[in-house]
Amino acid sequence: MSFKLDFSEATDFGPVPDGIYEVITFNVNEDATQNGAEFINFDFIIRNDIQQARGNSHLFHRIWKSKKDGKYNKGMVMTVAKACGLEDGKEYNSFDDFLADFAMTPVKVQVKNEQSEYNGKTYDNTNIKRFMGTSYPDVQHQFKGKAAESTPNFDRDPGQSSIDISSEDIPF
Template sequence: MSFKLDFSEVNDNDYNIADGEYEVVVKKAEEGTNPNGKSRLHFDLVIRKDITDQRFGGAHIFDDMYPQAVDGKYNNSILMGFAKAAGLNEGQEFKDFGDFLDAFVGKPLRVRVKNEKSSWQGKEYENLRVKARNVSKFPQVDYRANGIDLFAGGEEVNISADDLPF
């Protein structure tokens, strides 16, 4: 059976996330560097597929935070606001910064995004920027629908019959 390509049906707007608010779930949160070697916090947010009345379900929004030029530290106000929006608990303590970032994985939140033009080294770019992070209106997440495996990277647990109460 043959298959014929027909590009007349391509809608470029189907690929670019439009400005607006989206319910998302955090797929990954990590500290590292960007391709140019600059330190950053990188959050991979997935637009939720289990919220049926929003477009772009399954698309990724990348939310990067860079250290401030003044002191080389991340903006604590923005970071704590992000943690609050993600539903982390006031006063919660973590063994280290990596453990803190791991606590974001699987958390739902609502973000407002805007496409912005910028230039770098004489080239023009359009980037999708997260402008606000808020508490989700839909805190119950169907992780399977969103392709999030909360147990990825976890350690295998072996349970023998003697460990079971029945």
């Protein structure tokens, strides 16, 4: 078996440059820090079906529960929901159902690299500063690697029990 180097597949792992990006909402869930601070964690992927830098890179955004009342800032949550194109006035049976409704929604975000200080240490952060409706609602993004494995396949026939893969589909 042979192996050939192909540097066109090389990836830059540096921070995503400041700018505006079309992304797809990959995953949204509630989580908490080790100290118990709760937040909504948004995982966005920069779309590769649009000509833009850093396609397939992940961007993360958190909305924290208030320490004062233990609730999420409704304005922040509704801003993201509106930009992601969720239906105004829609009612959900649970908060988890609401978060699941974000799956695979396209949205446009403005990214800014900033520094923060915590306990005397300085950290570099890539922050999402603004959410906007997408300019490209017809999503043709192709997921790579593990993301492709965990992405629901809405086009597959529900009666189909297996997927045919030929040796040409395998990169090694």
